[in-house]
Amino acid sequence: MIKNIKTERLNLRGILPADGIHLFKMLKEQDASIITGTTGFKNPNEANQYSAGLSGMNKTGFAYHWIIATLSDNTPVGFCNIYLPAPHLLHLKNCEVSFGLSPAVRGNGYMKESLEACLAFIFQNEGFERVEAYVSPTNLASMSLLEGLGFNQEGLQHQKWRIGNERHDMFMYALLAKAFV
Numbered sequence: 001m002i003k004n005i006k007t008e009r010l011n012l013r014g015i016l017p018a019d020g021i022h023l024f025k026m027l028k029e030q031d032a033s034i035i036t037g038t039t040g041f042k043n044p045n046e047a048n049q050y051s052a053g054l055s056g057m058n059k060t061g062f063a064y065h066w067i068i069a070t071l072s073d074n075t076p077v078g079f080c081n082i083y084l085p086a087p088h089l090l091h092l093k094n095c096e097v098s099f100g101l102s103p104a105v106r107g108n109g110y111m112k113e114s115l116e117a118c119l120a121f122i123f124q125n126e127g128f129e130r131v132e133a134y135v136s137p138t139n140l141a142s143m144s145l146l147e148g149l150g151f152n153q154e155g156l157q158h159q160k161w162r163i164g165n166e167r168h169d170m171f172m173y174a175l176l177a178k179a180f181v
Helices: 017-026 030-036 044-060 087-092 110-125 140-148
Strands: 010-014 063-070 076-083 094-101 130-135 152-163 166-176
Touching: 010 110, 017 044, 017 076, 044 063, 063 110, 076 110, 094 110, 110 130, 110 140, 130 140, 130 152, 140 152, 140 166
Parallel strands: 094 130
Antiparallel strands: 010 063, 063 076, 076 094, 130 166, 152 166
């Protein structure tokens, strides 16, 4: 079962099927779609199916999908996902992180606070040694956030993600456990 993580201002809790409505609201913008690799949702039902799938993945032990909610009033404001490798590759101790934040609360430091907590969990509690992240070249805020957390840009992967009918380039970032402060 996925572990809840509390920070000074936030509660990261396992995503539930009912969280689809929150994801629907967050992922309507094109920039959010590029962040997550989805095409966005046409209606809340699609988002509910997506969140139910993520909730099911949490039960497998090969992914962590959290909803980020404020401690003050439990309002969902974002999400953070950590994807683990296939079982036969767990010995590599590598994983991938993705994240998104509601446009209404950007600029408040919530994502930095959330990612610091997720990275501490994956490095210290789960023993992973490397975390990767993919970022659109147009997403300057996410690049700045990752670099501020110690991630290094390792290169540009051409046409890495297919979103709808278009392929998108993505920068690959990585953070090693030994560089995480």
